[in-house]
Amino acid sequence: MKRTDLYICVFMYLFCAFFQYETGKFPEGARHYPYFVIGLLFLLTTVRLYDMVKQYMKDRHVINDLSETFKGFQPKQFWTMFAAFLGFFVLMYFFGFYVASLIYILFCLQYFKIPKKYMALVLLVMLVLTYFTFSWFLNVPLPKGEILGEFL
Amino acid sequence: MDANTLGLMAAGFLHVFSPMNMGMMILGVTIGIVIGCMPGLSAAMGVALLLPLTFGMKPETGLIMLGAIYCGAIFGGSISAILIHTPGTPASAATAIDGYQLTLKGKAGKALGTACTASFFGGLLSCISLYFFAPALAQLAMKFGSPEYFWLALFGLTIIAGVTSGSMVKGLMSGAFGLVLSTIGMDPMEGVERYMFGFDALYNGINVTCAMIGLFSMSQVFMLIEKAIKERGNVIDFEDSVILKAKELAQIFPHVIRSWIIGNIIGILPGAGASIACFLGYDTAKKFSKRKDEFGKGSIEGVAASEAANNAVTGGSLIPTLTLGIPGESVTAVLMGGLIIQGLQPGPELFTKYAEMTYTFFAGFVVTQFFMLLIGLGGCRLFAHISRLSDAILIPCVFVLCVVGSFAINNSFVEVGIMFLFGFFGYLMRKLDLNTAAVVLALILGPIGERGLRRSLTLSGNDISILFSTPICWILIAMCILSSFSPLLMKVLKKRKKTEGAG
Numbered sequence: 292m293k294r295t296d297l298y299i300c301v302f303m304y305l306f307c308a309f310f311q312y313e314t315g316k317f318p319e320g321a322r323h324y325p326y327f328v329i330g331l332l333f334l335l336t337t338v339r340l341y342d343m344v345k346q347y348m349k350d351r352h353v354i355n356d357l358s359e360t361f362k363g364f365q366p367k368q369f370w371t372m373f374a375a376f377l378g379f380f381v382l383m384y385f386f387g388f389y390v391a392s393l394i395y396i397l398f399c400l401q402y403f404k405i406p407k408k409y410m411a412l413v414l415l416v417m418l419v420l421t422y423f424t425f426s427w428f429l430n431v432p433l434p435k436g437e438i439l440g441e442f443l
Numbered sequence: 444m445d446a447n448t449l450g451l452m453a454a455g456f457l458h459v460f461s462p463m464n465m466g467m468m469i470l471g472v473t474i475g476i477v478i479g480c481m482p483g484l485s486a487a488m489g490v491a492l493l494l495p496l497t498f499g500m501k502p503e504t505g506l507i508m509l510g511a512i513y514c515g516a517i518f519g520g521s522i523s524a525i526l527i528h529t530p531g532t533p534a535s536a537a538t539a540i541d542g543y544q545l546t547l548k549g550k551a552g553k554a555l556g557t558a559c560t561a562s563f564f565g566g567l568l569s570c571i572s573l574y575f576f577a578p579a580l581a582q583l584a585m586k587f588g589s590p591e592y593f594w595l596a597l598f599g600l601t602i603i604a605g606v607t608s609g610s611m612v613k614g615l616m617s618g619a620f621g622l623v624l625s626t627i628g629m630d631p632m633e634g635v636e637r638y639m640f641g642f643d644a645l646y647n648g649i650n651v652t653c654a655m656i657g658l659f660s661m662s663q664v665f666m667l668i669e670k671a672i673k674e675r676g677n678v679i680d681f682e683d684s685v686i687l688k689a690k691e692l693a694q695i696f697p698h699v700i701r702s703w704i705i706g707n708i709i710g711i712l713p714g715a716g717a718s719i720a721c722f723l724g725y726d727t728a729k730k731f732s733k734r735k736d737e738f739g740k741g742s743i744e745g746v747a748a749s750e751a752a753n754n755a756v757t758g759g760s761l762i763p764t765l766t767l768g769i770p771g772e773s774v775t776a777v778l779m780g781g782l783i784i785q786g787l788q789p790g791p792e793l794f795t796k797y798a799e800m801t802y803t804f805f806a807g808f809v810v811t812q813f814f815m816l817l818i819g820l821g822g823c824r825l826f827a828h829i830s831r832l833s834d835a836i837l838i839p840c841v842f843v844l845c846v847v848g849s850f851a852i853n854n855s856f857v858e859v860g861i862m863f864l865f866g867f868f869g870y871l872m873r874k875l876d877l878n879t880a881a882v883v884l885a886l887i888l889g890p891i892g893e894r895g896l897r898r899s900l901t902l903s904g905n906d907i908s909i910l911f912s913t914p915i916c917w918i919l920i921a922m923c924i925l926s927s928f929s930p931l932l933m934k935v936l937k938k939r940k941k942t943e944g945a946g
Contacts, residue, residue, distance in 0.1 A: 295875050296613075303616065310623055313638055321633040324893050325626045332619035339612045360874050364669050372668040376842065376863070384856070388847065396839045403672055403835030413836055421847055429499045431851040 387436030455802030475515020507807035565751035569758025596892030621885025661866025710759020724752025
């Protein structure tokens with residue numbers, strides 16, 4: 292029995308319970324189909340759990356496969372980049388898409404120690420590409436930002 | 444084939460040569476090859492990422508571009524497989540075996556030329572089955588009513604969930620998880636808000652394009668940031684010609700034909716994909732070759748067989764996608780999303796009401812193969828250098844494209860949030876061996892299945908026997924059961940074979 296599979300089962304049961312609870316608030320006619328699909332997920336999760344328990348009864352051992360699953364995981368790099376993603380969203384909300392992209396791409400390339408000449412090239416290509424594709428060709432009004440939008 | 448179909452085919456070829464369609468084909472093939480040759484990116488990811496680009500285009504032009512990206516990406520994977528021994532996509536894993544050996548012998552040009560030529564023939568021949576089988580299957584789909592559509596949706600889910608995942612139950616669980624998510628939004632019959640939690644943006648349910656960008660593209664960004672950034676191997680400069688001689692063409696020809704048949708059948712079978720086809724093509728070529736000893740040491744036959752097989756999947760996998768709405772693999776699931784975005788539903792209507800558009804797309808698929816050959820042969824030296832692009836550069840670029848792509852769908856921040864959430868979920872799912880393609884498929888097929896089931900029950904006054912009322916229903920039920928248990932059957936057969944072998 293793998294530990295990660297156990298986590299999956301727990302998550303799926305919680306997911307089913309939450310949706311089951313929410314479905315209870317619907318009128319009678321609207322409940323049937325959601326109950327059907329939640330029941331299907333519940334059933335399949337139970338089948339998986341049964342398989343796992345059967346395996347456990349056989350070898351009485353829970354395999355801690357988390358280290359194997361996340362082998363080579365770089366926590367510092369991962370969470371820095373994750374924070375950078377969130378930072379990008381905040382910047383985009385206040386200062387618009389282009390300013391956020393500029394700062395975000397510069398930060399990432401600096402973090403990964405990309406040579407300066409390539410940094411300039413990547414920035415130029417990305418900003419020109421997004422401008423011509425989305426703003427010019429598709430006419431998508433990309434966010435100008437709450438603060439910067441006031442002046443534009 | 445009747446005169447009407449022949450007329451539509453001819454009209455398709457007339458329409459496809461418009462400057463816009465041609466431009467998008469060239470652009471699509473080039474982008475596809477670039478995406479395919481970079482080991483950090485996949486074909487499904489590329490098509491999902493560039494899906495928003497097609498919003499402003501005519502449906503046929505958008506589809507032609509997506510098809511061109513698809514074909515280009517499948518071929519592009521062979522460039523890095525041959526030159527740096529790292530397949531750009533899983534579909535080129537078998538190409539790396541002999542392709543890299545040829546590179547080490549100083550015959551990289553020959554290997555790339557073989558890969559490109561075989562990809563061209565594989566892709567081109569796969570169009571034949573697309574022209575012949577797709578309309579026939581669409582005719583059959585015309586007989587489908589609501590109960591059949593319910594079973595068809597279930598069949599699509601069982602087959603992809605059962606075949607592509609390591610564990611059958613985990614694959615099916617992924618599909619069921621997606622089905623629950625597909626119920627978010629307005630109830631189609633009762634007009635009740637379901638699990639919207641005050642977000643009006645969820646009125647029409649979870650946007651499938653957002654989910655696809657998240658599950659395929661954003662999740663790949665998470666996969667890239669968790670690992671230490673490595674330098675890619677150096678590209679070996681090559682001097683030999685990429686053009687094959689007549690003798691070499693004759694040598695690879697039988698393998699190309701065999702691989703085309705294999706790739707096509709694999710493509711038509713929902714759930715299987717190019718990564719399986721390339722190994723099957725390679726193994727079959729090894730069995731039939733007169734130069735068996737060259738395999739693994741640098742055989743152009745091995746490269747040709749693998750590449751013809753994986754490109755033959757492209758046309759084949761479009762058949763169940765366009766006619767029944769069951770994508771053959773994850774890339775065609777994304778392509779189907781593109782179709783739905785344009786307001787078109789896969790099925791018989793594509794061959795009746797929208798036949799002109801469909802046949803223009805088919806013609807575009809044929810012409811794309813020629814562009815792939817020209818761009819592939821002419822630009823492989825340049826693409827070889829692009830394939831070395833560091834993941835450190837890919838990470839911010841792909842992330843920015845994910846954000847702008849998901850925002851462009853409805854000009855809404857909520858969609859960006861959904862994309863990011865699905866990206867993180869997709870990452871965890873991939874780490875935990877769950878099936879992201881099954882979730883996407885469930886999001887697409889869920890509403891079709893729900894409509895089919897609820898309409899059937901309404902028509903019959905809640906009598907469930909309507910779901911078992913026609914022979915087609917029973918065939919589909921049998922197919923659902925068979926596909927659900929096929930991995931289990933295969934396991935038992937393999938075990939028995941092993942035991943017999945040991946005995």
